[in-house]
Structure formats: C-alpha cells, structure tokens
Amino acid sequence: MLAVISIADIFVPRHEAHFFGDPIRLFWTAFGLGCCLAMSFICKWISKHMIARSEDYYDG
Amino acid sequence: MTANLLLQHPSFLFILAAALMPLFSRLRIQKAVLLAVPLIAFYQINTLPSSAGACQYLGLQLSFIRADQLTYIFLNVFTIMAFIGAVYSLHVKDWAQHTSSFLYVAGSLGVTLSGDYVTLFIFWELMALASTFLIWLRRSPQSQGAGLRYLLVHIVGGLALLAGILLKYSATRDLSFVQVPVAAASMADYFIMAGFMLNAAVPPLHAWLADAYPEATVCGAVFMCAFTTKTAVYVLCRAFPGFEVLAVMGAIMAVYGVCFAIIENDARRILSYHIISQVGYMVCGVGIGTDMAVNGACAHAYAHILYKALLFMGVGCVLEMTGRQKLSELGGLWRRMPLAMIFTVIGGISISGFPFTSGFVSKSMIIFGAGEAHRIGLLVMLMLASVGTFLSVGIKLPYFIWFGKDSGVPAKDAPWNMTAGMAIAAFFCFFIGCYPEFLYRMLPRPGEYEPYTAYHFSETLQVLGYTALGFYLLRKFLTPHATMNLDIDWFYRKGAQVVMRLARGPISAVDGWVGELYRTAGMRSAMGAARGFSGFDVHVIDYLIDGFAGKVVIMGEHFRNAQTGKVQHYIAAAVIFIFLLLICVVLV
Numbered sequence: 021m022l023a024v025i026s027i028a029d030i031f032v033p034r035h036e037a038h039f040f041g042d043p044i045r046l047f048w049t050a051f052g053l054g055c056c057l058a059m060s061f062i063c064k065w066i067s068k069h070m071i072a073r074s075e076d077y078y079d080g
Numbered sequence: 081m082t083a084n085l086l087l088q089h090p091s092f093l094f095i096l097a098a099a100l101m102p103l104f105s106r107l108r109i110q111k112a113v114l115l116a117v118p119l120i121a122f123y124q125i126n127t128l129p130s131s132a133g134a135c136q137y138l139g140l141q142l143s144f145i146r147a148d149q150l151t152y153i154f155l156n157v158f159t160i161m162a163f164i165g166a167v168y169s170l171h172v173k174d175w176a177q178h179t180s181s182f183l184y185v186a187g188s189l190g191v192t193l194s195g196d197y198v199t200l201f202i203f204w205e206l207m208a209l210a211s212t213f214l215i216w217l218r219r220s221p222q223s224q225g226a227g228l229r230y231l232l233v234h235i236v237g238g239l240a241l242l243a244g245i246l247l248k249y250s251a252t253r254d255l256s257f258v259q260v261p262v263a264a265a266s267m268a269d270y271f272i273m274a275g276f277m278l279n280a281a282v283p284p285l286h287a288w289l290a291d292a293y294p295e296a297t298v299c300g301a302v303f304m305c306a307f308t309t310k311t312a313v314y315v316l317c318r319a320f321p322g323f324e325v326l327a328v329m330g331a332i333m334a335v336y337g338v339c340f341a342i343i344e345n346d347a348r349r350i351l352s353y354h355i356i357s358q359v360g361y362m363v364c365g366v367g368i369g370t371d372m373a374v375n376g377a378c379a380h381a382y383a384h385i386l387y388k389a390l391l392f393m394g395v396g397c398v399l400e401m402t403g404r405q406k407l408s409e410l411g412g413l414w415r416r417m418p419l420a421m422i423f424t425v426i427g428g429i430s431i432s433g434f435p436f437t438s439g440f441v442s443k444s445m446i447i448f449g450a451g452e453a454h455r456i457g458l459l460v461m462l463m464l465a466s467v468g469t470f471l472s473v474g475i476k477l478p479y480f481i482w483f484g485k486d487s488g489v490p491a492k493d494a495p496w497n498m499t500a501g502m503a504i505a506a507f508f509c510f511f512i513g514c515y516p517e518f519l520y521r522m523l524p525r526p527g528e529y530e531p532y533t534a535y536h537f538s539e540t541l542q543v544l545g546y547t548a549l550g551f552y553l554l555r556k557f558l559t560p561h562a563t564m565n566l567d568i569d570w571f572y573r574k575g576a577q578v579v580m581r582l583a584r585g586p587i588s589a590v591d592g593w594v595g596e597l598y599r600t601a602g603m604r605s606a607m608g609a610a611r612g613f614s615g616f617d618v619h620v621i622d623y624l625i626d627g628f629a630g631k632v633v634i635m636g637e638h639f640r641n642a643q644t645g646k647v648q649h650y651i652a653a654a655v656i657f658i659f660l661l662l663i664c665v666v667l668v
Binding site (some may be wrong): 021022023025026028029032033034038040041042047048049050051052053055056057059060062063064066067071072073074075077078 | 113118156221263338339340342343448452454456459463464467468471534537538539541542543544545546547549550551553554557561562563564565566573577
C-alpha cells in the first residue's frame, strides 16, 4: 500500500510550488520516513541522557 | 437594560446554573440542567446582537457583548463542547465538579464576548479560578500540588495581563479590546500579549499545562483541554494577528510539543503536550496574519477542540475504568474496551489529519497559508510536527493502550453517557472532514480554500504512511518506560523546593536561634523590665493619680466651704476676677 501511495505521487498534478519540496517527486515519502526516524532517535536520546528522571523525582 | 443583558449573555446563564447546582442536585434535576443549559446557550449565541451590555462603571466604558464573525465561530464550538462535556460528565454526582466546569465555561464565553479589557480580565480570572477546582476536585495528593502550581502560574499570567491593561489605560485612556497594529504596539501591548501567551501555553510559559491537565478529574480534563488554550487563541486572533513573534514561537511550540509527546509515558500528559503542539499551529497561523492563515487558525481551533476532547474522553474512559493512565501499565485492552478504542482512534486520525477527518481540512489551511506567505521554515516545522503528531497520538498512544503487550488489567466499556459524549465528538470529526463547508462558512476572513486536491491527498498519505512505517520499524525502541521527563517547570518546582529547604534549614535555624536568644537574654530582661514598669506603675503612676484625685477632693471641699450663698460676695468676686483679667490684658 505504501508503494502504491508513493508511485501515485509521481503522477499527481502539482499546484503552484510553495517551496523547494513541492516539485520533487516522492519528497514527502522521504520527509515522512526520515523525520519519523530522526525525531524518534533524537528525542529518545535527549530523554535518556538529559531529562528522564524517576517518577517520584519531585516527591523527595 | 441589565435584565436584558442577563437574558442575552450566555455566561450569566452558566453562572446562574452553577450557583444553583447544589439545589438542582438535591432536587434530582441535575442531569436535565446539565444538558439544557448548553443547548439554551447555543440558541442564545445565534440570536446575539452585534453589541450590547455597554455601560459606564467607575468611569470606565464596559462592553459585555461584542459579537461578530470571529466571536461566533468560537462561541459556536464552545457551546457545542460544553454540551459534549456535559453529556460525558452526566454520571458524576459530585455537584462541585459541575459547578466548576460551568463557571469555567462561563468565563470562557465571557472572555470571547467582552469588548473591553476590564470585562475580559474579570472573566479571564474566573476561568483560571474555576479550572483550578477541576484539578483539585480529583482529590489526590498530586492534584492538590498540581492545582496550586496551576493557580500560581495563572495568577502570574493574570498579573502580566493586568499590568498591560493598566499601562494601556494610563497611556491612552481607552480599554477597548481591538486589533493592535504591528507598527503601533507598545510596552503595554506586549505585557497583554505575554498574559495571553501564558494561557496559550507558548514555551517557555507552557509547563503548567502538561503539569496540571494529567492530574485533573476525568471530566475536568475534557473541559480544560477545550477552553483555556482556545480562548487564548481567540484573544490573540482578535488583538495580535500578524505579529512575527507569534509565528516563530508557534512553529517552535508545534515541534516542541510533539518531541515531548514522543518520549512521554503518561497518556494524558502525551495529550497535553499535543495540545501545546496543536495550539502551536494556531498561534503560528495568527502570527503569519494573512487571511488564509488566520482563517486556518480559527478553523483549526474549531476542529481541534472536538478531536482533542474526543482523545481526552477516550483516555479518560480508560482512567475511569482501570484507574491507570500510564502506557507502561496498560496494553491489550482492545477486547475489553472496544468502543473507547474506536473513538480514541478516530480522535487520533483526526488530529493527524487523515483525509475525511476534521484535521485534514483545518490543519492544512495553516500550512497552506504558511506556503502562500512563503514562510518555508515555518512550513517545514509544521510538517515535522505533523509527523510527530501521527507518530505519538495516531499510533503510539492507541498501540500501547489497546494493543501491544497485554497488561491483564481488568476493564469494561465505560457508562453509556461517556460513550455518547465520544460518539457526538466523533461524529463532528467526520462531519467536518466530509463537509468542510460547514466550518468554512463560519470563518471570519474572506477567502476560498479547497482541501481535497490530488496533491494534498498524496502529500498527506505519504507523510502519514511512511511515519507509520517508521513506527513499525522502531516499535520496540519507542516502548515507553516508567519514567518522567523534566520540563521548564523544573525551575519553579525545584526552585520552590530549594526555598522550602532554605525555610526548613537556615531560615528555620535563624528563627530558632533568635527565639532562643529571646528566651534567654530577651525574656529575662523583658521580665525585669516588666517588673520595673509594674513597680513604676504601682508606686509612681498610681500615687500620682491617686494623689491628684485626693487633691481634687480636698480642693472641692475648700471650694464648697468658700461658697457663702450671698449675691454681693459673688458680684465682688466677679469684679475682682474681671479686674485681674484686665490687668493681665493691659500688661501683656
């Protein structure tokens, strides 16, 4: 199904481009997957190494 | 005029019902009232005059009702939401919760209708106070603390607003609540904007939201997620469209909120961070300030209230039935709570902006507006937030509550009224998605927008589809753990703890030391001094007074004896007295 979505994008007519990504075929495929992975790793890393605390952190 | 105002203004209806709620509860007509009041209010807002309730008070021009296209769209969704919230909370017997939520709605409607800053401020504070009770009424130790922090933060925000209002009054003598031109913004306007931004949860003034909402009552959170932040969006929309700071901060908060939502474990806290993120879209739209973007902000506020309430209702059902709201303690509930699952997933796909749901037709307006205004940085940030939204609320939240590892928690579907509340909200999510004209007709600015284009379809499906793939690949990695994450509230929560520790440690020690000093040195000398004073009193003062009194008695005796009762003696004495007086006058 994902493949169908992506292949369909190649044939979809575009509106007037608002920015550099609009004319590129499959731009949003790459954006969706790339951002999802990047955000997950970055946020999890920040959480694990910087801001995660035990649940009773404020109780002490 | 006053009677007319009371009849026309929907807030007064809610306030009256809130005040009489204990009586309604006693008379067993609470449920009927809960349903009737929002319906009457819905009728009222459709018959409002464009302005009414103007009066002079203490030399200030007050205006209780100012209705136009911009107020209408917010009033419309606020009253619909009040009705959905009332249906959802029908089973709650505690009248105090209903009183608080009605006062809260009254505050929100009052702010939306007010045409001047004084009226706005009064309703603004009513909202803050009433919503605090929605947290406290959960009656858990955590909610007591969270409610107090919430109240204190909102008092600070209210003071910023008040400072702005006072500065504005002293500068212009005009407190009408109208749009501020960007070029003419003064210090006063920025104070007012800061007060508004605190309620809109713009970072770094946002931590109260994720701190307080997860601790509110099940039904209280459903009300709270709809009103405080969206009222703030309305006032920003009214006064500050086109302010660059809002555009940038809005985009930042859209991304900030989802980043926290991805790593959060508490289901209602995930939703709270998503309020921050979604309100970010609206604040950004207001900041961009074009017709398309402002319309998008209003449309998104409308759609957001309904699907966010739906999400809070779904998770609220889980909390109500299982007593748990942490993802790490839940899982595999789909067999036991199928209805709550279906409705929460509808909320999840709406917030993510799936085609044929409300998010698809509203969120894209803001993104389209950003594109039209050639704000590429904002556009990319908002799309990034869309990815994070679907990742955490569209997939992660339902997956770890209803699927994933079965936690074995006993549960069953919620009471009928909670399900009915969810059903109404879910209906609106699809209705707006399939028939966007309903929403677009209410928008305040001119302009046309067509959400159902092939490119928009393709763009949305790619982004959402591949985000789902990303989640599938990382589902082990994204499993939430039983931890919490620090946020800006660390500064005041730890700060308060430091102050308390100082109070318990050094300050208490100094206090004890002073007390000890007083007991040893101070007390002894004080006792000595007291004895001295007592002696002085007895021996000197009493002696003087007693002596003086004695002398008066003796003199009186002499005087009495001196009286002879003969007229010529009196005349002679008077003549001598006048003579002496004359001598005195002449000599002086």
